[in-house]
Structures are given as structure tokens and as C-alpha cells.
Amino acid sequence: MSAAAESSVTVANVVWIEDTGIADIPSVGGKNASLGELSRALQSAGVRVPEGFATTAAAYRAFLAANNLEPRIKMHMEEQRAGTLTLRQAGAAIRELFLQATFPESIAADIQEHYRNLCQRAGQPSVSVAVRSSATAEDLPDASFAGQQETFLNVAGERGVLDACRRCYASLFTDRAISYREMKGYGHMDVALSVGVQHMVRSDVGASGVMFSLDTESGFPGVVVISAAWGLGETVVQGTINPDKYQVFKGLLADQRFSPVIEREIGAKERKMVYSQGGDARTRMVDTTEREQRSLVLNDTEVVLLARWAVAVEDHYGRAMDMEWAKDGVTGELFMVQARPETVQARRSTSSFRTYHLAKPGRVLVTGAAIGDSIAKGRACVVQDAKDIESFVDGSVLVTRMTDPDWVPIMKRAAGIITDHGGPTSHAAIVSRELGVPAVVGSRNATEVLSDGVEVTLSCAEGEEGRVYEGLLEFSVEDVDMHALPATRTAVMINIASPAAAFKWWRLPAAGVGLARMEFIINNLVRIHPMALVHPEKVSDPEEAALIRQLTSGYPDPQEYFIDVLATGIAKIAAPFHPKAGDRPAQRLQEQRIQPPHWRQCFRACGGKSHAGVPRRLTLLQQPLP
Template identity: 65%
Template sequence: MPNILFFEDIAITDVSSVGGKNASLGEMVRELGKAGVRVPAGFATTAQAYRDFIAVNGLEAVIGERIDRYRAGKASLQDTGKAIREAFLSAAIPQDIADEIRAGYKKLGTRLGVGDVAVAVRSSATAEDLPGASFAGQQETFLNVRGGRALLDACLRCYASLFTDRAISYREAKGFGHLDVALSIGIQHMVRSDLAGSGVAFTLDTETGFPDVVTISAAWGLGETVVQGMVDPDKYVVFKPLLGRKGVHPVIEKVCGAKAIKMLYAEGGSNRTRVVETKPAERRKIVLKDHEIVELARWAVSVEVHYGRPMDLEWAKDGETGLLYLVQARPETVQAIRSRTRFRAYHLKAKALPLITGAAIGSAIASGEACVIRDPSEIEAFPDGAILVTGNTDPDWVPVMKRAAGIVTDHGGNTSHAAIVSRELGVPAVVGTGKSTSTLRTGQHITISCASGETGAVYDGLLAFESEEIDLNTLPETRTQVMVNIADPSAAFQWWRLPAMGVGLARMEFIINNLIKIHPMALLCPERVSEEDRRLIRDMTSDYASPTEYFVDRLSRGIAKLAAPYYPHPAIVRLSDFKTNEYAHLIGGSAFEPREENPMIGFRGASRYYDERYREGFALECRALKRVREELGFDNVIVMVPFCRTPGEADKVLAAMAENGLARGENGLQVYVMCEVPSNVILADEFAKRFDGFSIGSNDLTQLTLGIDRDSDLLAPMFDARDEAVKRMVSQAIAACHTASIKIGICGQAPSDHPDFAAFLVGEGIDSISLNPDSFVRTISSIAAAEGAEG
């Protein structure tokens, strides 16, 4: 058997010969090249070559003796690993194997038309990426290796890295025999990503397991900064079901990371790299263009389909040619094995202000004493069950990460080493906080929460929390369409497992408040705001072609993300419904908002959209919705008009929408109205002529029917949607919609809070009930029981 195999001669069935990583690379070259997937040329040494190296140099006895001493407590992990590695590095690669490696290297250079071609030298273990065990990242990688001598030296060091402290510890924990795992070495043409960028891609959402997206991380320079968590990368999320639709670019999230550093080739020789600070312009610029993001996502889907399982990929862009490449592919080993029908939901019992925030890894909550460690040499001082606080982690940190109740880092994104290992260990982590090691102190009691979506929070003190195991197989089926209310795009994927029939309410103002933060009129008329706000707006929008594009881009992607989890079921998006005092709190907002004695029943909802004081801002909302439906491809989005007081006002709003490219009925556009003002019920027949559906807002309808300020503490005991007057309003609205043959649902709080109110709605024949996600399981059972009682 040869000691090396070129990738085109390797298939996925060759894992025992070349390890999981190299087998996957060979499979992609052989099978996916015709689909356009680009993989750098290269070859692999075989597992048999490794075993021959062990045998010729008599290393089996050294390994056995050293491991036995370690297991007997006669030697530390560090001393054991060091002794074995030194034995490897003192050994020699057998002549026949060395000759084949040199010949393969020369052949690779000839193919590429280069003499001493620069290559990456990576390990590929034969037990790699098994379900419940991932050896990825445990062995060393050597970049920018040139020349036969340097290549053989890198191969020797690659062999030795099979016995790093972290690798020994991992195999001991997983029960793998140290001599049962062999090492293949991948020798692959280096893509000049030092002149462009690189990163990783997963064919699912790494935190929730949502399978319908590709999640991509990107940074400038060589990809080690992303993998090792040294940098806060860009993040792109692509919706897979719409990738094949012509003219659609379904990039539903695009976040510009800080990217404070990048790794480049170092001058003066082979296998040398250097880390430098990025320029301010690079930090503000997105690494990949939309068409490149989509191309990568299509490749990722092709790889996933070919293997029939979720995948973890590494990619690189060549700065000389502008071409993208996949440089690694391996199975995703964490979310792929989790149940689609069972999950645990966590909730904090009280609200609190976080000390710091970052990317949430996992969905759990943990509390304990913080232990701030800046260097792995200090890990012996880490107490079991504490919360590890550090700058960033690499594989040397794995032994201490296993002992932590939670992890907090300054740097890294959701595809960094800290994130990947935390997921595998089932340990909640908040990564990329920017300042955890300077904000938190050793011994401080803290709580970390990853239970509210993509943003994780670290709180002072030991906060009370609860969790519940949810088994979706136990949920009953219902005739009533049961939907969910989702406001925050960062939490949209958290509830994808729920058997919801769509999104019954997506609040646009929540996206504006959290993702945009600027009053739309301040973007259109910056001369009217203070100098301080103008400066802030310039800084926040500087990466966009115009301030208005900042608004449209962020809003459209936020809406798309809310619409994605239950596609193609409908996603009902409510137009902005800030009150004037709430609008005034947006950046620049005070220059455009009047002061009102009672904003709750003032200049809000529909009355703003056609008014000269806001119609240009409303046009931006319409542009965003048009982009969501036509450019991003989410034609399941239904637009809903809030707080529409009269049929005449409805006509004005629909006309304003049509002027901005959102004509009811065109391209399948449906427009609903909130049923929350008594006039909506009294004149239901007139409103039904103008809209495709009603959605009852129980809070405002209760407030205006009973004449009670819903925010009044004094009158809180009287505020109840189950009051007979409110129920008669609801009953009348349902009957009117059925007479008009249009749909009616409810998206208000009442059915989530009161199962008996949900049962009342079923009895009245409502078409749909939209619930808050955390009350979905409880309330769907009440709905089914009510349907059963009716027979």
C-alpha cells in the first residue's frame, strides 16, 4: 500500500486509512467538484505510514510505559505528554515514507506550476469526528510550509501533536486507546487567504440546531484567528430553503465583527505567521460580498446533501484570484445528535441588568463564583464548578473547561474554539464580551444566561432560575391554527422545534429599537438633530451606502429572520407601533416627536403612516418589507396595520403602501388589520372590505373597551380580557369576519396568560391563536381540551 494518496484517489470510505478530515476532502474533490465546489489540491499520508513510523522507532513501548505511569499517578499529564512528544521529535520518518512525501510535494508543485509550493500541514485522526467525540483541533496545524525539509519537519511535529496534553486527556476521558488512534497528515496547497479572508461555516444554527440555515463566520487573513477564538468575526446567516430560487439572495443576517487582528504570513521563511492589528477601515468592512456568502452557502448545502448530515466546514478566499475554497469538511457532532422533539427551556425568575453581554453559546443558565484566568499555566488553581473567565481559549484549555459550570471570554464568536468545546461539553458560555477579564473578579458571584437568544448576559449575583424538559411528542394536535409571537430576531431560532403554524405577531418596533436604534426621520433629516446625535448616526451608518440603507437593510434582515423558523407558514409582521414618547427615545427621536399627555391613544399606529410628519419614515418601512418579500424571498410575510381607527384611515394607509410598492393583492401580498379599537369591531364589515384578515390585540381592546389605562397600577385588578364586555367584543368580531369570509386570529397576551380565555376563543370559532413561545406547550393543551369538549 502506498504511503501517500492524492485527494482525488481518496473516498469517504477511506477513513481508516486517512482519517475523517482527509477522507472528507478526497470525497469532495471526487464527487462535488462537478457541482462547483472548489477544494485546494493536495495529498495525505496514510495511517499505515504512521504505524510504520511508530514501529520503526520503537515508540509503542515508550507510549505504553509513560501512559501507565500517568494512570498510576506517578507522573503528571504535563510530564507524560512532554516525554512522549520528545520521543517523537527525536525519531526519524522512515526513508521510504520520507521519499514518497517529498515526491508527492514535488508532484503537487508541478501541477500548480510552482517550485516550492506553500502548503498547509494538518492532522486527520482515524477516530476523528465520531458521534459524541470530536478530535478536531486537538493536533497541531502548520501553515505556509515551503520546501521538502520544512515539510518533513512539519510532518514529524504533526505526528508528535497526537500526544499533546489535551489530546491525551481527551482520549482518556472518552475511553480511546492511545495506540488505537492513528494519524494521517493532510498536505494541501495554501490558499492566499492572508491577502483576503477566511473562516468557518456550519450547515445549521450552532446554538439551537435549527437546520434550515447556513451559519458563516469570516475574518481577514488566515483562518486560525477564527478557529482559535482570537478575533470577533463577521457573522452571516443564509436561509437554505430559498437558496435555489432565482433572483433571491436569502442572507437573513449580516453582522460586521470587530476583527481587531489578522494572521498573515511572516517574512523570512517557511511555517511562519504573524498576527497584526487590522486597520480601522478593515474593521468596519464586511469580509464577503452577498454573492460570495450565497456561493459558500450553496456549497455547504451541496456537502450536507452529499453526506446526508449537518457539516462543519472551513473556507478560505484567495486574495490573488478572488476565488473561494473549502479547505476542510467534517461532520457536526453536537447539534446533529440532539433530539428534534425534546429540549430543555431555561428562564430567569426575575429581571436584572447585565454587567456584560456577548454571544450566547447554548441555551442554559448557570451561576457560581467567577474565576479569572489569563494563561493556561494558571489552570491548576481553578476550582471545580466555578465559572471560567478568560480572554479566549485554545485546545490547551479543554481540561479546565470540562470542570467549569460556565465560561465567559473577552474574544471569539460562535464558531470559536471556546464556543465549539462549550457546546460539546454542554456548558453554557458567553463569548466575545470584550471586557470580561477587566469587569469580573475572581470570587465574585455571577449568573450567566444564554436563554434569551443569540445574546448572552452575565449578571452580578446568584439569580434564581428554573428549567423544564419539553417533549413535543406529547403535544396534542388542534383544529385551531396555533402560532407564536416572536419579537426579537436574536431569539427567533430558539423555538423552531415548536409545532407552530407560523408567526402570528412579529413586532417591527422591537427590531427598530434593538437593531437600528435610530429614529427613521433622523436618518432622512439629520440636520434637525443635535450635533452629538449626528455624530453618533454617522458612526453607526458609516458602513452603508446611505443612512437610509442602514435602516432598510437591518430592518429587512431582522424581519426575514423572524419569518424563517416556520417558513412557508405565514409570518404576520406588524408595522411600527411606537407611541410618541417611545419614538422620542430613539437616537434623534426627540427632534421629531410631539409631547402628548396620553401617548397610548395619541399619534400612533396607522395615523402616522400617511401623515407628513412621518410618511417618509413609513416609506422606509415599506422598502424593507418589499425587500424581505422580493429580494430575500420571504413571500410568506403578511403585513399588519396596527391601531387603525376608521375605514377612511385604512384607505389612506393602503394608498401609502401602494405608493411604496406594497399594493394589496400584488405578488400575493396580504394585508391584515389589528382589531384593537372598538371601532374595528363596530364597523367590522367595513374594515373587512379593505383587509384580508383581522388579528385581535387583547391588551388594547381591553383597555379601550373598559376605559382602563393598561399601565395603571391603581386599576390593575380591574384590567382583565375575560371581562364580559371584552368577550362580547371578541365574539362580535369573530362572527363578522366569518360572515365576510376572512380570517381572524388573536395575537394578544390574554390566551397566553389565561387558558380559560383560550378555551373561550375556541368556542367562538376563532381561526388562529398566537401564543408567546414560553406558554405554547401549556396553552396548546388547553386549546385541544376545549376542542375535545366541543366534540
Template identity: 60%
Template sequence: MSRMAQPAIWFEELRRSDVAKVGGKNSSLGEMIQTLSAKGISVPAGFATTADAYWNYVDTNGLRQAIAALVADWQDGKVGLAETGAAIRKLFLRGDWPKATAEAIIADYRTLSLRAGRSDVAVAVRSSATAEDLPDASFAGQQETFLNISGEKALLDACRRCYASLFTDRAISYRQTKGFDHMKVALSIGVQQMVRSDLGGSGVMFSIDTETGFDKVVLINAAWGLGENVVQGTVDPDEYQVFKPLLQDSSLSPIIAKTCGAKEKKMIYGSGSEPTRNVPTSKVERAAFVLDDQAILKLSRWAAIIEEHYGCPMDMEWARDGETGELFIVQARPETVQSNRQTGVFKSYTIRKKGRKLAAGLSIGDAVVSGRVCLIETAKDIDQFVDGSVLVTATTDPDWVPIMKRAAAIVTDHGGRTSHAAIVSRELGLPAVVGTGNATSIFHTGQEVTVSCAEGEDGFIYEGIAEYEEKTLDVAGLPATKTKVMLNLANPGAAFRWWRLPADGVGLARMEFVISNAIRIHPMALVHYDHLKDEAAKNEIAALTKGYDDKPEYFVDNLARGLARIAAAVHPKPVIVRMSDFKTNEYAGLLGGAEFEPKEENPMLGFRGASRYYSPRYREGFALECRAIRKLRNELGFRNVIVMIPFCRSVGEAEKVLSVMAENGLSRGVDDLQIYVMCEIPSNVILAKEFARHFDGFSIGSNDLTQLTLGVDRDAGDLADLFDEQDPAVKWMIRSVISEAGKAGAKIGICGQAPSDYPDFAGFLVECGIDSISVSPDSFMAVKRKVAEAERDRKA
């Protein structure tokens, strides 16, 4: 019998060139076993039935003409999709196995059991269409998978059901949309030894950021038990992000995000006619991460190896055996959405006016859409969907695809970034907010809402029709400039959106944004947690820091990882992180903060910036900030981070702050650490030469410098006309400090709002000889062009 005529082939005999014989999934498993086992990647053993075996089954049972006739009647509009699918599936389920095919499946199953050292080994039975996972189409979730199948009769029954699943309603609809000939797509069955992830965990992994296409991160979703709940989006999984370029250094741990999902249930082994079942997770399981850091890093290294081998971003499924602790890759296929996007062009959305926030979840896509809600609670009601509505439902599976592609946006109660709803929304180019937890409880059909996925990793649903602006940005053809044009970034969740901009780094990363949004707790309240008087705040802090015996470590971890995502977006280019610059009233607004902050008449000119860092009132809090920076640079590996001190009033104060930083392991020049100072007080300009002896560079804060030069409160409405960053006195200050910095050999840039608001202001800065201009991302292209124009004029 020739290999082509073989009913079944072992994975280790297959390569990825065998898609025509065994489909994308199975050929990929063979490819990994043959080529990547030597690199430490573990793939469970198994075998695949061939496309020839499928056609043999079809012809032995005389199905070819019957299927073609049923499909033709549906295409002619004589019968509905559901009726057609049911009729074809019935034909398959009533069919008999050709003797040679059944014998081959049973023989290989017995051998697999023998290899595993147990009789009737439990297997996963997966479908692999012979046209699947091509660059322009992903058949993910279109056919069925059957888990924990044990015994020869059960295996043959599961294989028969796999064949029938080639004609589920969703699979028929998908092939029709993609233009595949139904009679030219065959089905291969993968029979793979089960990993005991029912006792461990499993999930999905991408070697690319699924929302932005940022190609330097691995995204991992994880849940307890078998992986179907993660794939189908019926559970809210853990999420981890890892920075690929730093993975090769074994001394680093570049995990830049860790989110503990709710994981309310897990799929485990069942018995008899119910081989799997869902059970609730325990409180301990819900509160714990599925993977420890070592496992996260190991999977990420595997993802990088697999991606490098295939030469494209990859979508993988993994499982961890609860008996042995071993990790396995159980599927790998090319990622088909972000990797096919037009790289030089992207859209930017800015919401100008919006209603109150009604719900939030994970953001899928980056668009904003307004419309009316259509609430569909179960799949049996999908025929009630109104085209062009915002679909709100608990979760989706492949049966929902026909209406999903008619929706304006999608909102679900459950699911993570790798859930079915998320994957299909990306492929359809729809904004979606998944994992809201309560959307089906708070929205009603006909309600007007705005779905926003344009504000970072969190997506929001606002009341009513919002006003928003859409811009198309095309970075192709942007001129090169000698003056560096950098970005002002604050939100780690939005940083990856801008990775395609040819920025020269981040000129201002605001630490306080991460503290107020991701941490929410006053650092001193964590240091002195046991002595807090506010019981309500104490209880809330306890809930937020669950899992941290050392409360301050919560602050250090979350601050380091939040800043790491900003640093990753432009790595290895420089990122200037400004140490916290809250005012006392803002610090007091953090959980537990009121007990540690004085009440001031004018916080803008009060206890802020450098003065806090050496003060007994805040010194312990500043020590946590320093620990986070040390972790960011030395443990996570982001040595591209430069530290900046805000509101430093005198040279004496500079010396005190630098001394405190050194005590906390941050010494200028050690481990290539550079320390900058904000130039936002007239004394910084007047004594620029002296400040330059203590710092490596300056960053002009034009807002505060204008306020203090002109004596105008920037927030005073009655004086708004007097607040002008282009006032001659302010320009004199800027020109003077640029000159002095240049003479002292210190770098100088500007991170204030003026260049973003007034791109022409960039010409003045170039004329002064500034080294860098840092602007908001939406102003980047306009400022870059103005800088190039000013540089040309200067040469002329």
C-alpha cells in the first residue's frame, strides 16, 4: 500500500507540506514533532487519518452525489442552511466504516496505547480540514473536537462525528463566504494522546499581540482544566504578556503583564456518554494564577521558537499535565488577522464627548462604534438579530458567526482575548468588548450605546451616541529628522497601539497614571497597612492585594510591569520615566492616601515632586518607586529606561534626591542608568549649568514653566487668555536653557503640550537646537513633518 493510499499516518511521519493529505492542524503537529522536539518543545504523540480515507468513506457510503445535491438546493435557495446541514450530517453518521480505514485506526490506536503504557489510552479527536489555516482563512473552531475518548468503539464513533462536523451550519457558511468548493475540502482526523490538563491547566497562546499586531510580545491565556472553555470564551482566563526580545537572557524575567482571571469553572474528565463535564472552580483556584513565572517563560520561549521556525506569527494551544507538571503544545497554526494587516496605515479614534460609562471589559480591535443594542441571550434566538446592531450576549461559539458578521460591534459577558468572540471579531474587523461580566444584565434591546475600543486594553460601553473623530494615519513617506521626535505616553494599555509610528522613543512616561489606574493605592498605605485607621479603605486594599503577603510588593510588581509595557513598545529606544508627580490632593485621592497627605491651599506649588522624595512623609513611598524602577531595569531587562525627577526646585534638593536614590539602588552611571531632571521652574533655567553637573539631561515641561514664568494658574478660567506657551518670556526661557544644556553637554528635550497643540512651535525649537521633541501620538505625524521642514529651512 503506497503512503498516499494509507488511511492513517503517524504524526512523526508528517511535515507541514502535507496539508493536502492531513490538513493544517495535523501536518503542523508532525512538523513540530519532527523538527522542534530537539529544541525542547513537547507535542503529544498521535496519528492522523488522511484525506484519502475521508473520500473513501464518502464513496463507500455513496455520499458524494447526495451531498452535492443538498448543497446545490441550499445554494439555489430551495432549502435553509439548518435543514441542509442536518441532512448531510445524518448521512455521515449513518455511514459504515470501510474495513481498511477502521482497521488502520484501531491498529494505530492500539500502538498508541502500548506506547503510553496503558490500555485504551484517552485521546483527543480533532478535525483538520485539508484547506484549513491558509494565509487568508482560518478554519479555527469550524469543526468539532472530542476530548477524553477512550476505547476502540468510542474512537470510531468520535471519528465519524468528526467527518459529520465538516458540514455544521457554521462550517458550510464559512466555506461559502471564503469561496471554498464544498466538494473539494476533505477532512483529516487527528488522534492525539490526552494531556491530563483536566488536573492541570491549558489555554491559548499567540506570538503576536492580537489587538495591535505588535510583534515583540507573546500573549498567553490560561484556565484550569481542559482548554475548550478558553477557546470557546465561556470562562474568563488569566492573561500574561511576555516581551520576546529579552527571552534569550536567562537572567531576566520579561513578563510585562499578569492578570488573574475569574476562572469560574473548569472542564474535567467525565465518563460514559459524557466524556467531559464542567464543574465550578474552588475559591483557591479562582484567586491563583494557573501558571507560575517559570512556566510562563518556558511557553513564551517555545512560542518564539515555533514562530521563528514557521517564519510567521503563530496561534498555539498548550496544555499542562496535572500529574507530571509537564507542558505540551497541542496545536499550532499561522495567525491570520494581524499578520495580514496593512502595516503602514492605521486609524486613530478620539472620543470628544461621551455619556456615562455603563460597562467595561477587554478591548478587541481599536475602533469606536455607536448604535442600538440587540440583546440575544441564547443561540436559539439568533434569528431575532437586527442587522447593524451592537450584539450583546453572554458568550459566542461558531454557531453565532452568521449573525456576528452582520453586527456593528460585539459585547459579551465572558471570554478573554483568545476566546471565540475575540477571534471572530478580529477576523471580521469588528470592535468588541469581551468579559464585561454583566452586559446581559444591564443592557436592553433598542438602547443607544457607544462601544469604544480606542482607549487601550480596556474597552468601554458608554450611554448614548458619543461624538468621536476618526483619523487615518499613513506613516509611509514620513521624512527623517535629525531632531528626535518622541512620544508622550501614560497608559500602558494603549502603548502597543503606537508601535508602528517611527518614533525615536518615549520622551515622557507618566508614572502617576500607572499608580492611579493600575495600582490605585497610596504607597504609604501599603507600607503602613497594619496601622491604617480607615477600615473601608483597608478592606478594599486587602481585596486588591489578594495573593500578596508583602503588601508593598503589590505596588512594586504592578508599577514595574505597567511601565514595562510602555518601555516594550519602543525598545531598545530610550524611554524617559518621570517619577511620581501627583499633587497632595491627588495623592489623597488614592486608597488610604488621606491619612498621609497634608491639606494645602495651593497644591500646584506645594508638597510635590522632588521635595517629597527625601521627606520623612513620603521617603518610604519613594523607596517603593525606586524598587519598581530597579525591577523594571534589572529583572525585567528594560535598560532603555531613563529616570526623570520632576519639580526639583534647587541644586541642593537635587543632591538630596540623588542621595536617596543611591540608597535605594539607583545610582547615576551604574548599570548605564541616566537620570534627567524636568525643567519647569525658572530656577532650573537660571541655574542650568549647575543642574547639568548633577543630571544627564533636561526635559522642558512647558506647561509649568509657562505658569511660573508668567505667574498664571493654568487652570484659572478667567486668566486663560494670559496662559500662552508661546509668550516671548517663555520662549526666552526655553531658548536660554537649550543653549546652556548644549554648552554643558547635557541632552535636552521638551515634553510639554506646546508642540502637540501648536506644530509650528516645533520650528522655534529646532531653531534653538533642541535634541528631542516629545508629543502626543495623534500629533506625531504633523510635528514630524514640521520638524523636517524647519530643519530644511535652517540648512537653507
């Protein structure tokens, strides 16, 4: 990307997205400008973006002027500041002004003409489109306006597109958008809105999700993290389901010989969003099948392709990126539908970090994905619905089913956040990171297990799994300044007990990993004794047998589960320190002298490439040493 690139958009009311670029943020907003940049600059890298057009900031301001909206908007905001109107009342009044307004004829004609041309490109009389808001202050490195304005899916027809565009304009003044702009110091009239209208990818019969070009919790830049779910992507972004999760190691991504997917985690994915057939609602939620719940959404080829796109986008922009993708279930094609700067890790210092340590763990009440790496404690405040957010007690731990942008005002007043649904890329996770509030998302049953007012300690300092403990537990905080660490002649290495915590230490100036115990990987990740996986029929305890079935679901057999999870653990330990490990002939000679023959035999057996040899490899581990 050239900083000196000139804007390709003039004072036109409507432009094709492929004719825009990142220099056009003042005209078409961050979302549309980024999509235009991807279309123009990364087509050679194979990145695909759905065709579409965008209304400009000039069209938005012309809409305001034609309907005399600006003075009335300012009046309502003054009434809100004076206390005459509540935020909710002021926002509702302003949105109604937009919905009652009409487009100037010239702008309406431009939008309709571009929609007809889009239909002609697709060879259809009326194509379904996604209509998305793109504010001129959004997707900037210092702020995430994600979800602040509305998106409308499965829109068809000229009248439908015009109505959706007007509703996007109105969404610039939702309660959450007003609150967020005031928190970030943006003037309400300084922000304009562009609307992107794109050919709808048939992800309703396919899949969609989110990806980041770094590890969102630790900031480790050596991986791409991908979330995936069946159907439309709103379920992943909003956090209404627990998606699949993949991690891809960048260090081997450019080598076509490798498929460096170092983690695959099957999410519950109980529901999906699809197109609605008839009625006012354009989309609806349906239950997924048992097969969909137990299957991975993406295969390794698709995961690697998305990861390569993510790296191409990151290289182009020169910073870590937050992206959305969609898979067309009809054609099988993948598309990039959004790319914006990552806003949380970008602001963190790389020369220092803070660590939290529980003095003594207690009784675990619920678990989920850890967001952040800190610890918080307080009384649980269970809020089931956004309309009840006024009951929230400042400084307590928010417990709810899921969050959306309407929850932001109380999220920033919470000591910690716990949700039933959502993954590491859900709304609750993204906003919690930005606010610096620890969260445990995707617990599945926190609102049932935790009673209102119960004292809890929320820990995100123990790896990827976040834990909610009973009671108010003691913990300590330690700040580490990298510049203050003394230089040593000794090659200092790290002893890592848990693969889940390996990414946390990537900033340390270590020479590599000195010790990683396989039994810790088995205890922390595999969670099943290896011989129970070789002979699951011999497990007599019903609860243990049920756990084995649960953990190994989605795998062809229990032994394949062991191989995959063990490989994941080793890869996650190795990734932050690749390629520091070197060949040490002297050390290898010493190992040959002290290792019994049976141990070397096990090592050779485990070094084979065939998975069919696993029973023999595990059998070798049982042989007594002489």
C-alpha cells in the first residue's frame, strides 16, 4: 500500500468498490475502502472479494441537507447532554428522522442504476445483496467500530436496496454508536456513512467466519487464527454459537510441501443463520444437524488457503489484521468480505508484559475460552436480556448468554465478563480485549450455574481455558520489563508445562524450549490415558467412557484423536521458538550413552509416518525396562 496513493473517488454519489482504495476512507469509509484495496491490490495473490458498489460520504451529506436533518440531530443530542432526553430517547428520535426522510432523486437513481448493473453482471434479474454500513471513522488502528452500525443480508430489488441504505444511515445513531463515538472522542457530525452493496455469497448453504493474522490473546504474530461456523457469519461475529477454531503456523506457510495447521478444535455449532423464505425477516436461525455439529467446517486445504490470504493482507497493510470470510455453498468458492486493522494487540507494548498468578486455585464452577490474560473477582451479576442492563451493578462480574454492541455501556463497567455462547472472535471477546476486561466466553451454562450475587474469581491467566472459581481467591500481579532483563552468556531456555500457555511467552528473549514434558501434554490436552484410547472397550466407568466418546467425536477412531491432539500440543510449544532449536552433536552423543535401548526403540517407532503403527508405538511404552 502506498501512503501517497491518490483517492480514486471524487464527489460521485455511488462508485464501484473495485474502483476504490484505502486512500478513499474519507469518501467510502474504512470497510468499503479496504475491500476496494483488496480487490485492486491482492487479486494477483488469489484473494477474492464479492462484486459490489458503495454510496459515498457526499451522498450521505446530500441526504442530510435535502431533508434538513443536521440541525434536528444536533438539537436532540443537546437535549440528551442536558438531561432532557435519555440516550435511548435521543437515539430513537434521530433514527426516526432518517427513516421518514427520502433520497434525493439523483442519488436514488444512481443507486438503482448500479444495482441493475450488478444484476446484469450476475446474469440474474434480481440478485440478493448484503448491504453494510461503512463509517468514515471506522476500522482505524486506534479504534474498533465493529458492529456499531447495521448490516442487512439477503436484500433484493431496487426498493429493498434503497430501504436498506436508509436504515444503514439511521444506524449511525444507534445507542451503541452514539455511546462509542463519545467514548472515543469523535464528533457525531464529523462522521459520515457510506453503504456497501455486494453480491451475496451463498454462505447460508456454506460457511463463514472470522480470522486474525496473530494470536488474539497473546499477540504472538507467528500464527493465523481462524473461526468457522455453518451458515451466515453473523453467528460468529455476534457470538451466538461456539465456532470451530483453527491455528496455522506462518513459518511454514510459504512452503507448498507443508500444511502447517497446528490446531483444529471442533465447536458445538448448535445453530446457524440461513435465508428466510418469505415474510419480513430476511434471515432466520435454525438448528444444525448432529453431523454438522460433530464435523469440522473447513478442510485443511481451505484453512491453509485462508491463512495465506491473511498473510498476504497483513503484508500489504504492514500490520496485524482482523478479517471476515465466507464460503459459497453452491460453488465452493471462498471470499474475503472484510479486512480491518487489529486494534488491541497493536496498542500493547512489546517491551513489557504483566503476569497474573493465583495463590491457590479453588473449586471450578464453569470454564470457557479465556479472553485476555488477567484475573478479576467480584459478585456475579446475571443479566439475561439487553433490556435489563440497567440492573447491572458497577464493578461486578457480568454473566449473560451473549453480548452485542448494545451491551458495550455496561461491559466497560464490569470487572469481568462471562458468556454462555461465543468464541475468541465473537463480539464479547473483541470488546473485552479492547476494554482490557478479562472474559470467559462460550461457557455454555454460566447463566444456569452462577446465581446472581455469588462471589466468584475469573481467571484468564492459566492458558487458553478460562476458569471461573467459587469465592474471592487471592492472586498476585507481576510486571516484567524486557529492557531490564540482564544479558547472559548462558543460553537461557524456557520450561513449558502447558501447550496452551506457550504463546504467552513469545516476547521473552529465550534461546528456545529447554523442557517440555509429554505427560503434561497428555494431562492438559489429551485428557485421556493413552491405553484407554487403545482399548476403550475396557473402560468400565460410565462417566469416563462418556468423556472418551465426547472428546474423540469427529475423529475416525480414538487413536487418531491421540495423534492429532499430541501433535497439536508439541506444535504449539515449538511454534513461538521456531527455528531457534539447533543440532547439538555432543548432546545427542550423551543421550545415546544414557538412554536404554527400549527408549530408543520407542523413539524410532514414534518417528514413523504411518498412523497405523500407533498401537505398536503405545504397546512399546508398556514394556518394562531391563
